[in-house]
Amino acid sequence: MLARRLSLTIPLTTFLHAQSQHVCLLTTTEPNHPQLTSCTNRAPVDPGHLVRVCTILYQQQYSPESRLHSSLSSCNFNLTREFFLQICNNFPLSWRPVYLFFQYTQKAQPCFAHNSITFNRMVDIIGKSRNIDLFWETLQEMGRRRLVNDKTFKIALMTLAEVRELKKMVNFFHIMNDCGCEYSLEMLNKVVKTLCQRKLVVEAKYLILKLSEWIKPNEIAYGWLIKGYCDVGDLIEASKIWNLMTDEGFEPSIDVVDKMIETFFKINKDDEAMKVFQMMRVKRMDDLGLSTYRIVIDWMCKRGKISQAYTMLEEMFKRGIEADNLTLSSIIYGLLARGRLREAYKVVEEIEKPDISLYHGLIKGLLRLRRAREATQVFREMIKRGCEPTMHTYIMLLQGHLGKRGRKGPDPLVNFDTIFVGGLVKAGKSLDAAKYVERVMNRGVEVPRFDYNKFLHYYSNEEGVVMFEEVGKKLREVGLADLADIFQRYGKKMATRERRRNRAIEP
Ligand SMILES: *[C@@H]1O[C@H](CO)[C@@H](O)[C@H](O)[C@H]1NC(C)=O
Numbered sequence: 001m002l003a004r005r006l007s008l009t010i011p012l013t014t015f016l017h018a019q020s021q022h023v024c025l026l027t028t029t030e031p032n033h034p035q036l037t038s039c040t041n042r043a044p045v046d047p048g049h050l051v052r053v054c055t056i057l058y059q060q061q062y063s064p065e066s067r068l069h070s071s072l073s074s075c076n077f078n079l080t081r082e083f084f085l086q087i088c089n090n091f092p093l094s095w096r097p098v099y100l101f102f103q104y105t106q107k108a109q110p111c112f113a114h115n116s117i118t119f120n121r122m123v124d125i126i127g128k129s130r131n132i133d134l135f136w137e138t139l140q141e142m143g144r145r146r147l148v149n150d151k152t153f154k155i156a157l158m159t160l161a162e163v164r165e166l167k168k169m170v171n172f173f174h175i176m177n178d179c180g181c182e183y184s185l186e187m188l189n190k191v192v193k194t195l196c197q198r199k200l201v202v203e204a205k206y207l208i209l210k211l212s213e214w215i216k217p218n219e220i221a222y223g224w225l226i227k228g229y230c231d232v233g234d235l236i237e238a239s240k241i242w243n244l245m246t247d248e249g250f251e252p253s254i255d256v257v258d259k260m261i262e263t264f265f266k267i268n269k270d271d272e273a274m275k276v277f278q279m280m281r282v283k284r285m286d287d288l289g290l291s292t293y294r295i296v297i298d299w300m301c302k303r304g305k306i307s308q309a310y311t312m313l314e315e316m317f318k319r320g321i322e323a324d325n326l327t328l329s330s331i332i333y334g335l336l337a338r339g340r341l342r343e344a345y346k347v348v349e350e351i352e353k354p355d356i357s358l359y360h361g362l363i364k365g366l367l368r369l370r371r372a373r374e375a376t377q378v379f380r381e382m383i384k385r386g387c388e389p390t391m392h393t394y395i396m397l398l399q400g401h402l403g404k405r406g407r408k409g410p411d412p413l414v415n416f417d418t419i420f421v422g423g424l425v426k427a428g429k430s431l432d433a434a435k436y437v438e439r440v441m442n443r444g445v446e447v448p449r450f451d452y453n454k455f456l457h458y459y460s461n462e463e464g465v466v467m468f469e470e471v472g473k474k475l476r477e478v479g480l481a482d483l484a485d486i487f488q489r490y491g492k493k494m495a496t497r498e499r500r501r502n503r504a505i506e507p
């Protein structure tokens with residue numbers, strides 16, 4: 001706290017300088033070291049020195065301390081914080097060399113002041129290399145030196161949670177409180193967020209409950225827990241936390257509500273999802289916005305409940321909420337899935353500026369109806385209107401035309417094997433191709449899904465530019481204009497990308 005206030009009112013350089021002096025004064029009993037002059041310099045790190053010091057630390061990590069220290073001193077390097085950090089970077093998972101170097105900086109260069117950054121880097125390495133005793137000791141040392149910040153809390157709690165030192169997690173908060181880092185809800189929330197995002201939700205819950213006497217959790221902490229449990233698929237725990245927080249008078253925020261609804265749909269608990277949604281409509285209508293409607297409408301469309309989806313859309317409009325591209329895309333797909341083509345096209349026509357998700361909804365719906373030709377027409381249309389297809393567009397279309405397993409064309413020049421299997425051989429992927437052919441031979445036409453994604457990626461280069469042009473020509477000759485257009489467009493895209501890349505390389 002003190003540091004933060006100081007750095008706001010006086011220039012940082014003054015503060016750093018004062019801090020180094022302070023440390024020097026405390027250690028006047030130590031003999032002056034020849035390198036003492038380097039304590040405040042900001043000399044750039046000399047790579048030669050760095051290599052030499054790292055080599056010594058590595059080779060002599062089990063030597064007696066005195067010998068290690070005299071070897072290090074003979075290097076005569078300028079010790080700076082940057083130098084220390086770069087030493088750390090060289091040993092990202094080995095606590096010993098890093099900690100030995102730290103001890104050296106303490107003893108041989110006592111006026112060199114570590115700060116939160118150097119300490120955090122070191123303690124993180126100690127934690128990652130799982131020396132938990134030293135980790136715990138170092139954290140307490142940081143507390144005593146008042147060098148603990150948000151990052152330290154995150155490192156401490158993440159590591160302790162990963163090794164399931166649950167009691168230490170709670171204790172850390174108590175010890176830091178004794179060191180002047182007082183219990184803080186804000187800090188707890190930050191830590192809980194980090195834990196839940198890394199799927200350490202069980203540990204996060206333990207922490208919250210055990211600390212509740214000192215830090216009363218609020219809706220943010222509970223919200224992270226609920227989302228964390230949704231992420232690991234434990235809807236029972238998520239619901240329990242939900243009830244606990246509502247019992248305590250907190251309202252789950254909209255992102256938490258959305259997460260619950262979305263997860264219930266994902267695991268096919270449609271009734272539960274709709275229960276939450278209905279509860280929102282009854283009790284918190286004012287909070288209900290586009291994001292929640294979008295999830296529900298998308299689900300309804302996927303399940304073919306198009307009239308229900310329309311009812312929701314109307315409700316949205318009535319409440320002054322406009323549909324976005326994604327919601328409209330769901331509607332379009334839903335209409336097509338029901339075979340209501342004319343309506344679907346009408347929706348698209350009414351949209352002034354469609355984005356790629358709308359075209360994808362249209363293409364996906366048409367392909368589901370086995371109308372690959374019409375889907376390709378949409379592909380041409382989107383290009384004409386300035387919307388560049390993505391990898392996803394190409395893969396959908398190729399699957400639509402050739403099937404998920406690939407189809408054998410009647411003309412050997414343009415059949416599936418010539419283009420794809422032959423293509424793989426040319427791309428140096430003969431092993432993949434051989435495996436594919438083997439499966440075809442063994443099981444007749446029952447081959448596994450052909451990986452169009454991989455195939456297109458192999459050819460996302462100069463060779464692909466030529467190949468797709470060639471293949472396109474052949475396909476057009478035999479009257480397969482749709483496939484020809486798709487491949488040639490893809491080739492053209494590669495060509496411009498390559499040209500752009502070459503330009504970037506040239507000086
Ligand atoms: C240490 O830094 C000083 C000042 O920046 C510089 O003059 C000196 O050459 C450096 N010493 C070494 C050994 O790099």
Ligand SMILES: *[C@@H]1O[C@H](CO)[C@@H](O)[C@H](O)[C@H]1NC(C)=O
Binds near residue numbers: 323324325353354355
């Ligand atoms: C759809 O996306 C386009 C392009 O990003 C944008 O200009 C347009 O406003 C969006 N339409 C809606 C309804 O959000």
